[in-house]
Amino acid sequence: MDKIILDHFKNTDKLLYLTAIKVYKRAFKRINPEKNPNNYFLRLCREIIGQQLSGIVAEVVFTRFMRLYGNKITPNEIIKTSHEKLRGVGMSNAKAKYIKNLAQTVVDGKLPFEKFYRLEDHEIKKLLTQVKGIGPWTAEMFLMFTLGRPDVFSYGDLGLGKAIKKIYGFKEGSNLRTVEKLARKWSPYKTYAALILWESLEEIE
Numbered sequence: 001m002d003k004i005i006l007d008h009f010k011n012t013d014k015l016l017y018l019t020a021i022k023v024y025k026r027a028f029k030r031i032n033p034e035k036n037p038n039n040y041f042l043r044l045c046r047e048i049i050g051q052q053l054s055g056i057v058a059e060v061v062f063t064r065f066m067r068l069y070g071n072k073i074t075p076n077e078i079i080k081t082s083h084e085k086l087r088g089v090g091m092s093n094a095k096a097k098y099i100k101n102l103a104q105t106v107v108d109g110k111l112p113f114e115k116f117y118r119l120e121d122h123e124i125k126k127l128l129t130q131v132k133g134i135g136p137w138t139a140e141m142f143l144m145f146t147l148g149r150p151d152v153f154s155y156g157d158l159g160l161g162k163a164i165k166k167i168y169g170f171k172e173g174s175n176l177r178t179v180e181k182l183a184r185k186w187s188p189y190k191t192y193a194a195l196i197l198w199e200s201l202e203e204i205e
Contacts, residue, residue, distance in 0.1 A: 002028060005189050009196075012185040015167055020196045027199035028192065033148030037113035041106055042073055043146040044128075047138045048098050049091065064089035075103035098133025105131050121149050144191050153183050153190040163197035 009017040050058035069077055086096035121143055128139040140154040186193035
């Protein structure tokens with residue numbers, strides 16, 4: 001599979017390909033799809049907790065969150081948990097509300113995780129972004145890292161924007177149309193292009 005993806009980039013985008021051959025082994029390991037829909041709720045909790053936090057801080061808060069429930073987290077248990085107790089693990093006021101809102105949405109049957117496997121990316125994104133606290137970026141991270149969808153790109157991600165500017169020499173404030181045109185070259189493997197771009201930040205700092 002790696003060779004198929006690399007050959008695609010070699011034929012469509014030489015600059016990305018040259019970056020990819022340096023970092024793809026590390027980059028592609030970041031994809032770890034969750035096959036059990038029963039675990040999607042927990043993955044979304046993790047994405048919400050990690051919003052606008054460094055990886056290290058997000059991991060600390062998430063670990064504390066897990067310990068609240070003895071590592072057995074369910075929507076019903078979170079609904080029963082007080083707002084103050086959720087705040088106590090290091091969540092912001094808003095994130096504590098978002099986590100409880102997500103739990104209620106799942107209990108109400110508005111996120112049919114068991115049907116996600118047959119839905120298109122845009123259909124899943126629409127369902128997720130109707131939940132308060134889940135914006136486009138969080139939905140895109142879920143599609144990439146939880147569902148392992150191969151052709152997703154997060155145009156609003158600051159890290160991806162930074163990597164693109166470095167590799168392609170784009171000026172600050174390059175418009176969305178320019179990036180979309182570039183990303184079309186990467187389809188149907190835009191997720192893997194994103195992984196390469198993120199990993200390349202370690203190479204170009």
